[in-house]
Structures are given as C-alpha cells and as structure tokens.
Amino acid sequence: MQPAKAETSQTATKDMKDIVALCKRRGFVFPASDIYGGINGFWDYGPLGVELKNNLRDLWWRRMVTCPPIGPDGHPVQIVGVDSAIIQNPKAWVASGHVGGFSDPMVDCRETKLRYREDKLKAMTVVDKKGDNFYIAFDEDADQEIIQKRLKKLGIAYEANAPMGAFEKMYKDVPNFLEKVIGPDASKVGTLTPPKQFNLMFQTYVGATADEDSKAYLRPETAQGIFLNYKNVLDSSRVKIPFGIAQIGKAFRNEVNPRNFIFRSREFEQMELEWFCHKDDAAKWQKFWFEERKKFWKDLGLSDENLQMRNHDSDELSHYAKAGLGTADIEYKFPFTAPGFGELEGIAHRCDFDLTQHQQHSGEKMEYIDPDDPKNRYIPHVIEPAAGLTRGVLALLCEAFTPDPNRPSGVYLNFHPKIAPKKAAILPLMAKDGHPEKAEKLYMELREEFPVDLDIKQNIGKRYARQDEIGTPFCFTIDNDTMNDDTVTVRERNTMAQERISMSKVAEYLRTKMKV
RNA sequence: GCGGGUGUAGCUUAGUGGUAAAGCUCCAGCCUUCCAAGCUGGCUAUGAGGGUUCGAUUCCCUUCACCCGCUCCA
Numbered sequence: 001m002q003p004a005k006a007e008t009s010q011t012a013t014k015d016m017k018d019i020v021a022l023c024k025r026r027g028f029v030f031p032a033s034d035i036y037g038g039i040n041g042f043w044d045y046g047p048l049g050v051e052l053k054n055n056l057r058d059l060w061w062r063r064m065v066t067c068p069p070i071g072p073d074g075h076p077v078q079i080v081g082v083d084s085a086i087i088q089n090p091k092a093w094v095a096s097g098h099v100g101g102f103s104d105p106m107v108d109c110r111e112t113k114l115r116y117r118e119d120k121l122k123a124m125t126v127v128d129k130k131g132d133n134f135y136i137a138f139d140e141d142a143d144q145e146i147i148q149k150r151l152k153k154l155g156i157a158y159e160a161n162a163p164m165g166a167f168e169k170m171y172k173d174v175p176n177f178l179e180k181v182i183g184p185d186a187s188k189v190g191t192l193t194p195p196k197q198f199n200l201m202f203q204t205y206v207g208a209t210a211d212e213d214s215k216a217y218l219r220p221e222t223a224q225g226i227f228l229n230y231k232n233v234l235d236s237s238r239v240k241i242p243f244g245i246a247q248i249g250k251a252f253r254n255e256v257n258p259r260n261f262i263f264r265s266r267e268f269e270q271m272e273l274e275w276f277c278h279k280d281d282a283a284k285w286q287k288f289w290f291e292e293r294k295k296f297w298k299d300l301g302l303s304d305e306n307l308q309m310r311n312h313d314s315d316e317l318s319h320y321a322k323a324g325l326g327t328a329d330i331e332y333k334f335p336f337t338a339p340g341f342g343e344l345e346g347i348a349h350r351c352d353f354d355l356t357q358h359q360q361h362s363g364e365k366m367e368y369i370d371p372d373d374p375k376n377r378y379i380p381h382v383i384e385p386a387a388g389l390t391r392g393v394l395a396l397l398c399e400a401f402t403p404d405p406n407r408p409s410g411v412y413l414n415f416h417p418k419i420a421p422k423k424a425a426i427l428p429l430m431a432k433d434g435h436p437e438k439a440e441k442l443y444m445e446l447r448e449e450f451p452v453d454l455d456i457k458q459n460i461g462k463r464y465a466r467q468d469e470i471g472t473p474f475c476f477t478i479d480n481d482t483m484n485d486d487t488v489t490v491r492e493r494n495t496m497a498q499e500r501i502s503m504s505k506v507a508e509y510l511r512t513k514m515k516v
Numbered sequence: 517g518c519g520g521g522u523g524u525a526g527c528u529u530a531g532u533g534g535u536a537a538a539g540c541u542c543c544a545g546c547c548u549u550c551c552a553a554g555c556u557g558g559c560u561a562u563g564a565g566g567g568u569u570c571g572a573u574u575c576c577c578u579u580c581a582c583c584c585g586c587u588c589c590a
Contacts, residue, residue, distance in 0.1 A: 010519070
C-alpha cells in the first residue's frame with residue numbers, strides 16, 4: 001500500500017544525530033556538566049525536556065494511582081503510591097540479590113575481544129610435548145561434544161580423563177595461570193586479562209567516616225523501596241490483596257558502557273508498580289497489566305508499527321523471575337535499534353522472591369493474612385510493570401520527530417497535545433496596531449489553565465517554525481480582523497491548516513483537544 | 517572495558533606553525549497583513565591539560581566527550 005510505504009521511508013530518515021541536536025538546540029536534553037566537557041552516562045533535562053518528562057510522569061501517576069484502571073471485575077483496581085529513600089540500609093541490597101549479582105568479576109580476551117564472567121568458565125589441564133602443563137578455558141556449559149570439537153580444531157588429542165576445574169579456582173591456585181591458558185574462543189595462550197570487578201551499584205559512605213561499616217549504595221531500582229515498605233503500607237492504608245504500590249523516582253547503575261543518548265544512562269528514572277496478588281492469580285494479572293501498559297503507550301501516541309511485545313527467553317530472565325511466568329517486554333523501535341527494538345517497559349512476574357528474601361534477611365513476617373479466612377496466610381506474588389521514564393521520554397521524542405522538507409523548519413515534533421511541553425503559542429501577526437495588546441489579553445486568560453507561550457518578536461514564519469520544532473500543537477494568531485470581531489486563527493501544527501474561531505472559544509478549544 | 521572514527525561559534529562548514537572566515541540560528545532595531553523574506557547592528561568558537569617551538573587551532577603526548585562495531589545491560 002502506497003501510504004504505508006511513504007510512512008516507512010519517513011521513519012527511516014529519523015537520525016539520532018538530528019534528534020540529539022534538536023534536543024540541545026531547543027532545550028530538551030543537554031549533556032550533564034556540558035561546560036566541563038560532559039560526563040559519560042549523565043544528562044540534564046532543559047526547560048522543555050523537564051516539562052515533557054513531568055508530563056509523562058504525571059500521566060503515568062494519574063493512570064496508576066490517582067485514577068487507576070478498571071479491573072477484570074468491573075471495579076477500579078487498588079493502588080497507592082510511595083516515595084522511598086534512594087539510600088537504604090545496605091542489608092536490603094544483600095537480600096534483593098544486588099550486592100552479589102552486581103559484582104561478578106569479568107575476564108576479557110585480547111585476541112577475540114570477547115568478555116566472560118569468570119564464574120561461568122571452567123578450564124581443562126593438558127600436558128604438552130615437553131611435559132609442561134597448559135590449560136584450555138571453556139564455557140561452563142560446554143559439553144563433551146563441544147570440548148572434543150574444540151580440541152580437534154586446536155590439534156590437541158582428546159583425553160577423557162583430563163582434569164577440568166573451575167576457572168576461578170585455577171586462577172588463584174596455578175602460578176602464572178593466565179600465561180598458560182587458551183581463552184574459550186581463542187587460538188593462542190595468554191590472551192586473557194585478569195578478572196576485573198564490575199560493581200554496577202554506586203557506592204557511598206553514610207556519615208563522616210568512610211569505612212566498610214558505613215558503606216551504602218544508591219538504589220539500582222525503585223522496586224526495592226516498595227518491598228521495604230510493603231508491611232508499613234499494609235498496616236497503615238487498609239489495602240487488601242490484590243493491590244498495588246507505585247513509585248516514580250531516580251535509580252543509579254554504574255553501567256559499563258552507557259550508550260545511545262538517554263537510552264542507557266547511569267542515572268535514570270523509573271516508574272514502577274508492584275502488584276501484589278495471590279499466586280494462583282498471577283497469570284491473570286500479568287496479562288491484565290500487559291494489556292493495560294501497552295494501551296498506555298499507545299494512548300500517548302507511540303505507533304503500532306514502532307511497538308513490539310516480546311517474551312524474555314528463559315536464559316535472559318532475571319534471578320527473581322526464573323521460577324515464575326517470565327517477563328514480557330514492551331519494546332520500541334528506536335532509530336538506533338531499528339530495524340530491531342529496545343526495551344521500554346518490562347512486565348515481570350517476580351513471584352514471591354523479594355518479600356521472601358526480605359522476610360529471611362530482616363526476620364520480619366511478610367505474610368498476608370486473608371481477612372475472610374485468617375488461617376490462610378501467604379506471601380503474595382508480585383507482577384511488576386516497570387517502565388523507564390527517561391526511556392519513555394526518548395521514545396516520545398523519537399516518535400514525534402518528523403522531518404518535513406515542505407516547511408521552513410524542515411522538521412516538527414508531533415507530540416500528542418497531552419504530552420507537548422507547550423500546548424499553544426499566542427502570536428500577534430505584527431508588533432503594532434494593537435496586536436500585542438490583544439495577544440497579551442488572550443495569554444493572560446489562558447496561562448492559568450495551560451502552559452502557553454506568548455511570542456511577539458520577529459516575523460510570523462519564524463515563530464511558526466520555532467513552535468514546530470518544540471512540538472507546540474496549536475498557534476493562535478491575532479491579526480487585523482481580530483481587532484474588529486475578536487476572532488483569531490488557529491494554526492494546526494501537523495497540517496499547517498488554519499481556521500478562524502472566536503477568541504472567547506480558545507480555552508474551550510484547547511480543553512477539547514487535550515482530551516483526544 | 518576493547519578496537520576504529522570525530523572534536524573550530526547554538527548549527528553547518530572553511531582555513532592556517534604567525535590577527536581564525538562564512539552562511540544559517542540567536543539578540544537588538546527598522547520594515548512587514550500568515551509560514552525561517554528584506555535592511556542595519558550585535559553576541560558567540562579551535563573540548564581539556566601538557567610537550568616541542570620565538571610563536572600551536574595546526575605537530576606530538578595524555579585526557580575528556582560523542583559516534584560506529586564488539587562487550588555489558590543483574
């Protein structure tokens with residue numbers, strides 16, 4: 001079909017470079033510490049970026065907490081919010097598995113440029129012609145067949161009884177081990193680097209002394225702040241299973257390699273819901289939230305074409321999701337992932353992993369007591385729709401970015417009016433003949449209800465172009481006719497079409513458009 | 517973290533071992549009855565640090581940031 005084809009080619013012209021440049025030029029996103037040359041993995045949100053981000057954040061909160069969706073039983077589901085501390089007792093991160101899971105030592109291969117987790121490797125001891133030992137490293141999953149094939153390729157006779165040991169242990173025990181070992185995919189000895197620690201949690205010290213006892217972590221996810229408060233919320237807010245606790249906030253991960261603008265940064269924002277339900281209902285609720293969340297992103301203007309739903313393969317599941325129903329991702333086709341997709345939100349079945357862990361580590365009972373049957377006590381299961389707020393902002397920016405050679409700006413941002421940083425601009429056609437005064441009158445009328453711009457300087461074309469670039473959906477223009485009959489023209493961003501409406505109807509006009 | 521590439525004004529580009537140039541944007545003013553028009557004026561740059569040199573934006577080293585590929589993304 002022709003139109004679809006045209007749309008695809010337009011999508012293909014979206015270039016991250018142009019999007020990043022527009023973000024900086026118009027004040028959406030700046031490199032953090034720009035005047036000092038930036039800092040890898042950190043970004044600042046400018047005057048328009050913070051509006052956009054706040055709009056997305058507020059819409060999520062409204063959709064989840066203030067006005068939660070209607071459940072399968074026809075009644076609104078029950079969700080309350082929290083805002084927990086970024087720094088918590090470090091024991092919380094031991095219980096959650098982050099302190100262990102985040103500090104795996106890694107080994108690099110200089111020959112193949114591949115990287116391995118040290119604890120996932122094993123090594124075989126082989127004797128060469130001179131009678132000296134050397135070693136061949138394998139992936140821990142390598143079976144007999146793989147091992148035989150590899151040995152054949154390396155020209156080494158296979159010996160069924162050749163000793164095989166954990167890489168970790170042999171690195172410690174065998175002198176100059178690295179000089180004598182062939183990497184899992186290498187052809188020569190001595191290409192592996194010493195194991196290096198990659199701790200993905202940011203560390204700090206609480207209090208004046210910087211010693212082991214005062215060590216603390218910046219949270220790598222907002223979810224744990226919810227689990228930590230599960231009991232407090234249950235005891236204070238009369239919620240009953242099934243119910244949810246929501247949180248929006250910053251999280252920090254010392255990523256090895258931040259990439260792709262704000263997609264993977266070291267400081268980012270999450271919007272997470274932990275939905276507590278009975279184990280037997282987990283499947284039902286995961287489906288419910290998956291549909292609900294998909295609808296959310298579509299309602300904000302992300303197109304079907306750019307959205308994809310994908311279930312995690314079993315080998316990519318997180319430690320907490322392995323035993324359950326798995327994780328379903330909502331993915332977006334970012335310009336830098338296209339034709340592939342990148343994660344926007346994950347809907348995970350965390351089972352009872354987190355509450356059980358906290359119960360064990362803290363000694364506090366995390367059981368829920370069924371009010372209808374007090375003998376029925378259980379640790380609820382959790383369905384977690386966890387979305388990236390800053391990733392959402394990026395998706396909205398990428399979706400909105402629309403090159404258009406037919407207009408002066410060459411590009412416009414096609415934001416839904418609900419998320420546009422500015423809802424309208426009021427533009428007197430000329431800076432004389434009473435136009436500015438009329439414009440200011442309209443501006444004063446609208447400003448209390450809508451974020452609007454009043455722009456008087458320069459010719460009208462430049463002003464339309466500027467509003468196109470920041471994604472303002474409507475421009476109200478005051479001209480000589482306004483002086484006579486109090487009507488203004490509405491210029492619609494996407495079509496550039498104009499219609500004339502009464503000045504007194506402008507607020508109502510905007511109100512209507514906000515709902516669509 | 518590895519390999520490759522790139523860093524000159526807000527943007528796009530020029531140029532040189534010896535005063536860093538232009539277009540657009542932006543700002544001010546004039547003009548202007550609807551899409552970056554015109555005229556006048558203005559602000560703003562060699563990513564940072566070090567070395568060689570009488571003199572470095574240019575050559576060398578280090579570093580930082582960004583882009584691409586790998587890796588990583590619990």
